[in-house]
Amino acid sequence: MVIADRIIRGRIDRSGALVSADAPLARLQQRAGGGLGKPLALPQLARLVALAQRLHRDISRPLYAADDHSDIHAVVRIVPDADGASLEISDWRPRPVVPPQMPVLPEMPAHGWTWECDQQLRMVALRAATGAPPLPADWEGRSLSELFELQPDPDGRFPVLRALARQSRFDRQRVEAGEAGVRVAMLLSGDAMFDAIGNFTGFRGSATPADPGEAGDPAPEAVLVDPAFGSLPLSDPQFGRRIDGALRGPLSRIIATAETISGQFDGPIRADYARYAGDIAHAGRHLLGLVDDLADLQNIERPGFKAAADEIDLGDLARRAVGLLGMKAEEKGIRIDAPRTDDKAPATGEFRRVLQVLLNLLGNAIRYSPDNSQIWIRVDRDGDRAMVTVADQGQGIDADQQAVVFEKFERLGRTDSGGSGLGLYIARRLARAMDGDLTVDSAPGQGARFTMSLPARDVG
Amino acid sequence: MTESVPSTGIDPLSVRLHELAGHFAAPTAGRLTEEQRALSLAIARRLVADVAARIDPAMDTGDLWSAWLNAGIPGGVALAKACFARAEEHRWREQSAQRVAPPPILADGDEAPGESAATLSISATDRAQLALRIADRRRFDAAGHPALAVADVDHDLYRDLLRDIAAWRLDTIGGDPVRAAALGDRVRAATDDHKGESGMADAGAAYAKILGKDMPRAAAEAIARHDWPTLIALAAAAWGRAYADMALALLSAQTAALPSLLAPLRIDRAALAPLEASLAMLPARAVAADGAEVGGEPPSRDGQW
Numbered sequence: 171m172v173i174a175d176r177i178i179r180g181r182i183d184r185s186g187a188l189v190s191a192d193a194p195l196a197r198l199q200q201r202a203g204g205g206l207g208k209p210l211a212l213p214q215l216a217r218l219v220a221l222a223q224r225l226h227r228d229i230s231r232p233l234y235a236a237d238d239h240s241d242i243h244a245v246v247r248i249v250p251d252a253d254g255a256s257l258e259i260s261d262w263r264p265r266p267v268v269p270p271q272m273p274v275l276p277e278m279p280a281h282g283w284t285w286e287c288d289q290q291l292r293m294v295a296l297r298a299a300t301g302a303p304p305l306p307a308d309w310e311g312r313s314l315s316e317l318f319e320l321q322p323d324p325d326g327r328f329p330v331l332r333a334l335a336r337q338s339r340f341d342r343q344r345v346e347a348g349e350a351g352v353r354v355a356m357l358l359s360g361d362a363m364f365d366a367i368g369n370f371t372g373f374r375g376s377a378t379p380a381d382p383g384e385a386g387d388p389a390p391e392a393v394l395v396d397p398a399f400g401s402l403p404l405s406d407p408q409f410g411r412r413i414d415g416a417l418r419g420p421l422s423r424i425i426a427t428a429e430t431i432s433g434q435f436d437g438p439i440r441a442d443y444a445r446y447a448g449d450i451a452h453a454g455r456h457l458l459g460l461v462d463d464l465a466d467l468q469n470i471e472r473p474g475f476k477a478a479a480d481e482i483d484l485g486d487l488a489r490r491a492v493g494l495l496g497m498k499a500e501e502k503g504i505r506i507d508a509p510r511t512d513d514k515a516p517a518t519g520e521f522r523r524v525l526q527v528l529l530n531l532l533g534n535a536i537r538y539s540p541d542n543s544q545i546w547i548r549v550d551r552d553g554d555r556a557m558v559t560v561a562d563q564g565q566g567i568d569a570d571q572q573a574v575v576f577e578k579f580e581r582l583g584r585t586d587s588g589g590s591g592l593g594l595y596i597a598r599r600l601a602r603a604m605d606g607d608l609t610v611d612s613a614p615g616q617g618a619r620f621t622m623s624l625p626a627r628d629v630g
Numbered sequence: 631m632t633e634s635v636p637s638t639g640i641d642p643l644s645v646r647l648h649e650l651a652g653h654f655a656a657p658t659a660g661r662l663t664e665e666q667r668a669l670s671l672a673i674a675r676r677l678v679a680d681v682a683a684r685i686d687p688a689m690d691t692g693d694l695w696s697a698w699l700n701a702g703i704p705g706g707v708a709l710a711k712a713c714f715a716r717a718e719e720h721r722w723r724e725q726s727a728q729r730v731a732p733p734p735i736l737a738d739g740d741e742a743p744g745e746s747a748a749t750l751s752i753s754a755t756d757r758a759q760l761a762l763r764i765a766d767r768r769r770f771d772a773a774g775h776p777a778l779a780v781a782d783v784d785h786d787l788y789r790d791l792l793r794d795i796a797a798w799r800l801d802t803i804g805g806d807p808v809r810a811a812a813l814g815d816r817v818r819a820a821t822d823d824h825k826g827e828s829g830m831a832d833a834g835a836a837y838a839k840i841l842g843k844d845m846p847r848a849a850a851e852a853i854a855r856h857d858w859p860t861l862i863a864l865a866a867a868a869w870g871r872a873y874a875d876m877a878l879a880l881l882s883a884q885t886a887a888l889p890s891l892l893a894p895l896r897i898d899r900a901a902l903a904p905l906e907a908s909l910a911m912l913p914a915r916a917v918a919a920d921g922a923e924v925g926g927e928p929p930s931r932d933g934q935w
């Protein structure tokens with residue numbers, strides 16, 4: 171327990187005995203082998219009391235006391251008088267804080283910047299190394315998210331905002347910075363700073379120019395012409411990339427700004443407005459997911475799309491998917507019955523694509539299952555087919571719906587923001603591109619069973 | 631063993647004898663530690679480079695500093711005092727940074743806690759506090775080492791430094807009258823510009839003015855948080871003194887003198903304990919014999935500054 175914000179008092183009589191004490195001091199005296207009415211059992215404190223009495227004046231000193239429970243660090247003030255002395259102990263901390271908690275000054279990165287912001291992410295320092303991009307004008311006091319245009323990581327998250335919520339260090343926050351016309355992609359990292367009473371006081375860190383590969387700007391590829399869809403934009407990879415890039419930037423900015431407003435990092439706003447901003451951020455992430463799906467769609471509908479033929483184990487991939495989404499299931503109290511480690515189903519397919527399909531199936535199962543229900547994942551082999559089945563206890567899908575559930579943009583009448591309606595379509599296309607299939611077996615009120623089958627692989 | 635050899639204008643033997651004579655004059659007084667000497671000298675070097683850049687960004691400040699190391703650094707006691715005050719403040723802050731509380735353990739989450747954010751207010755006080763923090767961070771160089779912001783330097787000292795640097799520069803450019811005239815213009819412009827610059831003292835005064843009757847709480851909070859620049863700035867504003875003077879007064883104050891030194895801030899006596907303890911822990915602190923010298927009367931106690 172930290173008792174940093176109040177004064178603990180005690181009284182020493184003329185003989186040096188502790189005659190009265192607030193509870194923490196009395197307990198410490200007791201644990202050190204003394205008690206009320208007994209001489210001070212804390213040697214350093216006793217010496218300080220004697221010193222104050224000898225000097226006939228108040229003294230304040232750091233106090234370090236140890237017992238079998240903890241080390242106490244505090245500041246004691248001793249006020250001597252004719253009948254003994256009064257003790258006032260403040261800043262009482264029950265454990266040592268010897269290692270510096272303040273982050274050390276960041277190394278000035280080559281061609282980069284060092285920066286510092288306060289607890290509301292307002293810039294208080296910004297310095298450039300030799301050869302670094304020029305500093306933006308009027309940076310003082312501006313919001314970090316205004317100065318650095320935050321870009322989401324592959325999961326659509328912002329490391330700096332997460333670090334702000336956790337008051338912890340962050341790394342590799344992708345940003346764009348600089349003045350209009352000379353925008354530079356940079357990677358931001360920072361350490362959280364705290365004051366003497368443990369209050370968060372901001373971040374201090376560095377910004378380094380990002381390598382071209384880290385800036386999220388893919389290298390151009392050869393244009394593939396689709397004789398069947400020749401003039402359709404979706405068949406043109408360059409068009410797709412342009413749309414992808416054109417959407418990602420604004421969406422990222424919308425999410426970052428909405429998160430900033432929602433978190434009230436730039437100052438307080440009405441609670442309902444903060445909630446609206448949270449909704450905007452949520453919708454933005456959904457749209458970003460849709461962009462991902464569209465990029466996938468464009469990729470798999472490209473003529474000549476082929477998945478790699480990796481040697482995989484569906485049991486292993488199923489357990490990986492559970493590992494990735496287990497937390498999400500726990501939030502709803504859903505229990506996932508995953509294949510045991512010795513349940514194997516060797517197959518041939520592209521590792522990352524199969525995992526993508528399994529994540530889609532498991533994600534849907536979690537999203538549409540009731541709280542505190544159960545999901546089963548089983549692997550099996552039927553002839554030359556290796557199979558993995560994801561079964562849930564959701565509301566199920568009737569026969570009519572089963573016929574259309576794998577169609578593009580089909581959401582079975584759902585209007586929530588949970589998905590784009592492309593996931594199952596993409597999943598089936600991927601399964602079929604790997605010489606497999608994806609099927610559903612369900613009845614209303616009895617949950618749904620999605621089964622992906624792939625060419626089985628014989629293990630010698 | 632390093633030998634001290636004569637350099638232009640300085641006789642090492644005279645320097646040693648002068649140092650020893652000083653020691654004889656006050657044998658029991660503590661001496662500068664290597665850390666204090668190195669910090670002060672580095673702060674002086676950064677200040678000289680910053681001031682030189684104001685009259686000629688192309689000037690080779692490495693050459694300038696080498697020349698001054700050989701011939702003696704001008705500026706006298708005023709420069710030494712400014713650099714020593716900054717160095718001692720830096721040592722004090724570094725010591726406090728070693729003793730910050732462990733950060734709270736927060737639950738994982740994607741958003742900052744709304745309630746604590748909602749309690750913050752973007753007010754004039756908040757902006758003044760931010761301006762003070764920005765002014766403070768200007769007192770570090772690009773690598774984060776302590777420095778003196780030109781805006782915080784006493785105007786007379788600044789003007790003298792400009793003139794000394796210009797004199798050295800004149801030597802290096804020979805007798806070119808055109809360049810000499812241009813240099814003179816830049817010195818005059820830099821001198822005039824300095825009068826309009828605001829640093830810690832102004833930021834502290836603005837903060838103190840806005841705080842008004844809330845000053846005791848803010849000062850006590852600064853002590854509890856070991857936010858020494860804010861405490862020094864508020865005290866400097868309360869006394870109407872320069873920031874560096876106030877810093878030195880606090881850093882060299884006897885413990886018994888602290889209450890009177892901070893009396894204008896009207897801080898509860900018990901709240902001074904962390905300050906006293908922190909100063910007591912600072913190694914090699916030079917405590918003034920007669921307590922801190924802060925002249926003048928504190929302003930009225932009606933909360934108006």
